[in-house]
Amino acid sequence: xxxxxxxxxxxxxxxxxxxxxxxxxxxxxxxxxxxxxxxxxxxxxxxxxxxxxxxxxxxxxxxxxxxxxxxxxxxxxxxxxxxxxxxxxxxxxxxxxxxxxxxxxxxxxxxxxxxxxxxxxxxxxxxxxxxxxxxxxxxxxxxxxxxxxxxxxxxxxxxxxxxxxxxxxxxxxxxxxxxxxxxxxxxxxxxxxxxxxxxxxxxxxxxxxxxxxxxxxxxxxxxxxxxxxxxxxxxxxxxxxxxxxxxxxxxxxxxxxxxxxxxxxxxxxxxxxxxxxxxxxxxxxxxxxxxxxxxxxxxxxxxxxxxxxxxxxxxxxxxxxxxxxxxxxxxxxxxxxxxxxxxxxxxxxxxxxxxxxxxxxxxxxxxxxxxxxxxxxxxxxxxxx
Amino acid sequence: xxxxxxxxxxxxxxxxxxxxxxxxxxxxxxxxxxxxxxxxxxxxxxxxxxxxxxxxxxxxxxxxxxxxxxxxxxxxxxxxxxxxxxxxxxxxxxxxxxxxxxxxxxxxxxxxxxxxxxxxxxxxxxxxxxxxxxxxxxxxxxxxxxxxxxxxxxxxxxxxxxxxxxxxxxxxxxxxxxxxxxxxxxxxxxxxxxxxxxxxxxxxxxxxxxxxxxxxxxxxxxxxxxxxxxxxxxxxxxxxxxx
Numbered sequence: 228x229x230x231x232x233x234x235x236x237x238x239x240x241x242x243x244x245x246x247x248x249x250x251x252x253x254x255x256x257x258x259x260x261x262x263x264x265x266x267x268x269x270x271x272x273x274x275x276x277x278x279x280x281x282x283x284x285x286x287x288x289x290x291x292x293x294x295x296x297x298x299x300x301x302x303x304x305x306x307x308x309x310x311x312x313x314x315x316x317x318x319x320x321x322x323x324x325x326x327x328x329x330x331x332x333x334x335x336x337x338x339x340x341x342x343x344x345x346x347x348x349x350x351x352x353x354x355x356x357x358x359x360x361x362x363x364x365x366x367x368x369x370x371x372x373x374x375x376x377x378x379x380x381x382x383x384x385x386x387x388x389x390x391x392x393x394x395x396x397x398x399x400x401x402x403x404x405x406x407x408x409x410x411x412x413x414x415x416x417x418x419x420x421x422x423x424x425x426x427x428x429x430x431x432x433x434x435x436x437x438x439x440x441x442x443x444x445x446x447x448x449x450x451x452x453x454x455x456x457x458x459x460x461x462x463x464x465x466x467x468x469x470x471x472x473x474x475x476x477x478x479x480x481x482x483x484x485x486x487x488x489x490x491x492x493x494x495x496x497x498x499x500x501x502x503x504x505x506x507x508x509x510x511x512x513x514x515x516x517x518x519x520x521x522x523x524x525x526x527x528x529x530x531x532x533x534x535x536x537x538x539x540x541x542x543x544x545x546x547x548x549x550x551x552x553x554x555x556x557x558x559x560x561x562x563x564x565x566x567x568x569x570x571x572x573x574x575x576x577x578x579x580x581x582x583x584x585x586x587x588x589x590x591x592x593x594x595x596x597x598x599x600x601x602x603x604x605x606x607x608x609x610x611x612x
Numbered sequence: 613x614x615x616x617x618x619x620x621x622x623x624x625x626x627x628x629x630x631x632x633x634x635x636x637x638x639x640x641x642x643x644x645x646x647x648x649x650x651x652x653x654x655x656x657x658x659x660x661x662x663x664x665x666x667x668x669x670x671x672x673x674x675x676x677x678x679x680x681x682x683x684x685x686x687x688x689x690x691x692x693x694x695x696x697x698x699x700x701x702x703x704x705x706x707x708x709x710x711x712x713x714x715x716x717x718x719x720x721x722x723x724x725x726x727x728x729x730x731x732x733x734x735x736x737x738x739x740x741x742x743x744x745x746x747x748x749x750x751x752x753x754x755x756x757x758x759x760x761x762x763x764x765x766x767x768x769x770x771x772x773x774x775x776x777x778x779x780x781x782x783x784x785x786x787x788x789x790x791x792x793x794x795x796x797x798x799x800x801x802x803x804x805x806x807x808x809x810x811x812x813x814x815x816x817x818x819x820x821x822x823x824x825x826x827x828x829x830x831x832x833x834x835x836x837x838x839x840x841x842x843x844x845x846x847x848x849x850x851x852x853x854x855x
Contacts, residue, residue: 264788265752266769271682275757275767335752335767335789342732342751353731353755414725414845415761491699568763569695573681 228376231605232598238450239601246594253587256580257332265335268581273573274564276333278556278585283329285435285555286322286592287360287406288428292436293319293367294399295466301392307462311455313378314447315440316371317599319399322436323364325592332584352409359402366395371599379606403428410563418496418563421484427477428555434470435551437463438544445541447600453607457537464540468528471547475525478518495570500562505572510558517553520546628804632821634741635720635796636850638832641712643816649690649715655812656688656794661785663775673774685766687794688717688809697841709855715817717809718743718764718794719841719849726756726765735791741822741850742796752789761845765793822850 260267270277296315299305331337348354370392377384407425414420441463444455485493498504500514524546533539561575577585656662665680675683690713693705697714720743727737734749735756757765768788776785783799786792796819797807810817820829829852832838838852 264768264770266679266683266788269682270769272684272757272766272769273681273763275754330753333753335754335791336750336787339732339749339751342734342749346732346749348731348733351729351731351755353729353753357731409755410758413729413759414847415842416758563758568698568761569691570698571695 228379228602228606231602235601242597243594246590246597249590250587250594253584253590256583257587259580260332260584267578269576269578271573271575273567273571274561274575276560276564277575278577278581279329279333281556281560282585282588283326283333284406284559285552286325286329287403288432288555289436289439290319290322290326290363291399291403291429291432292440294396295433295437296440297392298396302396307456307458311444311459313371313375313603314443314455314600316367317603318436318440318443318596319367320364320371320599321592321596323360323367324595325588326360327364328588328591332588352405352412356405356409359398359405363398363402366391366398370395375603375606378610381610400429403432415568416563417492420493421481423477423481427474427481430470430474430477431551431555434467434474434547437470438467438547441467441544442541442548443600445537447604451604451608453604460537460540461534464528464534467544467547468525468534471521471525471528474551475522495566496562499565499572500558504566507572507574509574509576510561513553514558517550517558521550521554524550626803630801630804630806632740633823634821635819636741636822636829636852638818638829638838638852638854639715640816640818640832640854641714642854644715644813646713648812648814648816649713651812652715652809652817653688653690655808658778659780659808660687660783661776661780662687663772664777665775667777668775669777670774683769685768685772685792687792688715690714691716697839712855714853716762716764717851719762719847719851720796722848722850723846725759725761725847729755729759731755742798744795744798745791745793747784747786747790747792750790752791754791756791761842761847762849765791767791
């Protein structure tokens with residue numbers, strides 16, 4: 228089937244070329260980072276994780292959200308999603324690939340990466356994150372590829388695949404739960420030290436992932452002969468709506484506990500993010516855009532006519548993707564590190580090299596996504612022809 | 613051929629080595645004046661080849677103030693009361709305490725969060741309580757820096773070597789991309805020497821065995837009221853301050 232990724236229109240190769248160019252630029256600057264060290268980023272002794280780990284966290288969510296397509300299909304026999312399951316699974320494959328790359332570009336000593344396997348340490352959440360992420364990548368490649376192959380040959384998927392399909396369903400929330408546990412168990416970081424971290428991660432993931440999938444479905448319909456289907460898009464829209472509402476609710480649960488209890492260790496981080504501390508507040512406008520935008524979008528999505536009109540739906544989905552990205556991709560990590568353990572404020576903002584390496588990783592992810600979607604769509608077109 | 617570790621296993625410990633069941637440190641702030649604190653920091657950073665980004669070997673390598681803050685490496689340093697003990701800044705505390713510069717370093721916690729999170733055992737707690745750091749195993753994931761509630765860990769954001777003016781060849785310099793911190797001078801204890809900061813402190817800093825009721829630290833703890841940093845987090849820090 229892979230040969231389908233190697234033929235295509237000029238536009239297809241144009242997209243690949245553009246993504247290849249971006250990833251090439253990112254790779255070139257990554258070589259500079261290998262040589263100089265992570266000092267070319269904006270990270271510091273006080274804010275020791277930044278943009279890379281934030282993207283990783285966001286994309287684990289996007290990857291996990293494939294379950295929102297797979298679960299209704301396989302557990303509830305919601306047949307309509309059979310048409311787009313492959314799009315969800317291939318989105319997960321590309322998202323997990325980006326996650327793994329973001330971990331690697333964040334390591335100070337990537338050459339020693341395999342020390343994690345040489346000296347396995349089960350008391351470290353990072354150890355478990357490695358296991359669940361790689362396992363999830365494997366599961367989605369196997370399930371996605373095999374089902375697509377069966378579809379091409381017009382036979383039912385082989386029976387041996389069933390256990391993998393069923394394991395993949397609980398595996399999806401597990402990857403984002405473990406990722407939340409990376410943060411939620413650290414005693415000195417008040418912003419992250421909350422039991423609602425994992426539920427919040429899941430709700431924002433199940434909003435952002437399906438929202439991205441809606442946008443991808445609309446693109447697929449526009450640029451190929453394969454229509455993912457109106458019903459499918461509408462069901463995804465409902466999933467996005469409920470998930471983003473729950474996410475906003477969880478956020479305000481957290482805000483209540485933090486501000487009603489008035490415990491400074493927890494409050495100061497929110498104050499930094501939403502009002503600024505000691506006159507420093509680089510993220511304040513972004514954080515307000517995120518939470519106000521997210522709340523308004525959630526309310527708009529409840530209105531059936533907004534969801535049913537695919538243009539307004541697309542705008543709302545884009546808003547969900549952007550506002551959840553600001554929350555996780557900008558606020559979450561920096562907010563945890565500011566103020567520092569001495570209640571001092573060292574700010575963080577990504578530098579240009581850091582942003583270009585990040586863009587390079589995203590480009591590699593979208594390169595994988597474009598090629599996988601090309602394969603899937605070609606096969607779907609072939610069957611219909 | 614030698615099996616891994618065979619050679620090391622044959623090495624006998626130095627009979628003069630200083631040992632303890634549970635190392636702990638007491639910092640007597642009554643005896644620690646500004647100059648002595650500086651001497652402690654200087655002694656530690658000199659023998660451990662800690663870079664000083666303000667003082668490059670080649671003036672061309674000068675870094676700007678923002679980079680100095682971002683890249684700073686420190687094993688032991690000074691901090692005012694409200695920063696050393698955030699959340700405990702009482703209104704009615706004596707003026708002199710607000711003026712004090714507390715010496716901060718790794719607390720060699722009995723229940724260290726950094727050790728819990730390290731995915732490669734590059735940082736671990738020895739049986740005698742010293743929290744060690746293997747800069748040759750560290751993969752630079754910096755999870756330990758997120759986990760440490762005391763800000764005791766530093767990362768090599770860039771090559772530190774152009775900023776080490778007088779290199780002490782008995783201790784390794786670091787490469788880019790690894791984490792480092794105070795190891796209670798494990799290398800000195802093994803030779804029968806006190807930690808460098810203790811030696812430079814003119815009696816303000818004391819290390820000893822917490823498990824030995826007759827030790828100097830136990831005597832100090834028995835006769836003085838001491839405070840520790842962030843005890844509510846359950847990490848059980850082992851640096852005690854007499855104020």
